[in-house]
Amino acid sequence: MLRDLTSAGWTQRAGLGQLAAALGADNIRWVGGAVRDGLLGLDVHDVDCATMLTPDAVIAACGRAGIRTVPTGIEHGTVTAILADGPIEVTTLRRDVATDGRRATIAFASDWCEDAARRDFTINALYAHPETLEISDYFGGRDDLAARRVRFIxxxxxxxxxxxxxxxxxxxxxxxxxxxxxxxxxxxxxxxxxxxxxxxxxxxxxxxxxxxxxxxxxxxxxxxxxxxxxxxxxxxxxxxxxxxxxxxxxxxxxxxxxxxxxxxLAALLPASPQLAEVVAARLRLSKVQRGRLVSASARSAADADNPRALAYAMGVPPAQDRLLLLGADARALADWQPPVFPLKGGAIVAQGVSAGPAVARILKSIEARWVAEGFPPDERIAQILSEELAKI
CATH class of the missing domain: 1.10.3090.10 (cca-adding enzyme, domain 2)
Structure with a gap:
């Protein structure tokens, strides 16, 4: 059952009333996701506004009311009004003049139904009057929303x-x-x-x-x-x-x-780092995203042997990725922060070992044992150090 928009918290934002007063309540409607999600009782973060006014008229009216605007997409009829409780995108009613499957050439319109007709789905073409919150529904979007049906206009x-x-x-x-x-x-x-x-x-x-x-x-x-x-x-x-x-x-x-x-996404790919690199490049993923995808694709059964050792080596999120993809238990990493290895090379030099490659080898061996033993306290590290020095 759909809710009444009067119960939606976003409709009580002071900035919305300020914007409606500046542009004229009959000249604007709240539209799209905020109306749809408000009717479903979902949280709403962004509110979009459709208007009969041209972008120039929106900028002028907001200016007179002391509302700063940014021409974020003015070529498409969109101006962003900067309000104390969050920005609102204000877009002039539009109609498509030409489309090619990738982009559209638009013209401004003055009819709400014409603007609704160019939207994708009926549930996204719901308009709410800023004062009465009365819904304008030109294509049966409310019924589709109630039935949880996604239907093209x-x-x-x-x-x-x-x-x-x-x-x-x-x-x-x-x-x-x-x-x-x-x-x-x-x-x-x-x-x-x-x-x-x-x-x-x-x-x-x-x-x-x-x-x-x-x-x-x-x-x-x-x-x-x-x-x-x-x-x-x-x-x-x-x-x-x-x-x-x-x-x-x-x-x-x-x-x-x-x-x-x-x-x-890693689950949808064969476990191949080389293939993950190709997909990441093709999808233009960010450097961070590419790193996560490639790391997850390099998983092996041995990763599940010591989850915290894995997380110490590569970080908690990448380790969780591998464990979950392997069907292993990643709960040992929940809220766990990898510790910092407390031993420094100077402590080994102080035991009479000459600075150089030998120190690095001993340090690496001690760290490996420390990790394998589950990150024991400093007392145990001192014992491991003594054992490693005895091997020299």
């Missing part, structure tokens, strides 16, 4: 032809909000999966990682694989890898660990 094929990324957005929204499957949407995504090849790798990576970050994306990824969609964006992921994702998600849940999209 109009013909699914037409909407995907306008922006091919909507295939991945469909699966992500379906994984997050969907219960009942929309057969038309599923068929259209499968039929047009090949069009994803024309998109930038960055856009594909962003959508894929956003999907993998959800609580349980496995059923959706399994359908993407069955429909031939996953093979277009991640050909390395076969049936075995999709099954490995399901096993990883189960391990995360059983061990109380939060989802991690890079770890889950």
């Amino acid at each position: 109009g013909r699914a094929e037409d909407r995907i032809a306008e922006d091919h990324l909507r295939i991945l957005r469909y699966y992500r929204f379906q994984a997050r909000f969907g219960a009942a499957l929309d057969s038309e949407a599923e068929a259209a995504c499968a039929a047009l999966a090949h069009t994803l090849k024309g998109l930038s790798r960055e856009r594909i990576a962003a959508e894929l990682l956003a999907l993998l970050a959800l609580a349980d994306p496995y059923p959706t990824l399994a359908r993407m694989h069955a429909h031939g969609v996953l093979g277009v964006i991640l050909p390395e992921a076969g049936a075995d890898e999709v099954a490995a994702l399901a096993a990883l998600i189960a391990q995360e849940a059983a061990q109380g660990l939060a989802p991690d999209p890079i770890r889950r």
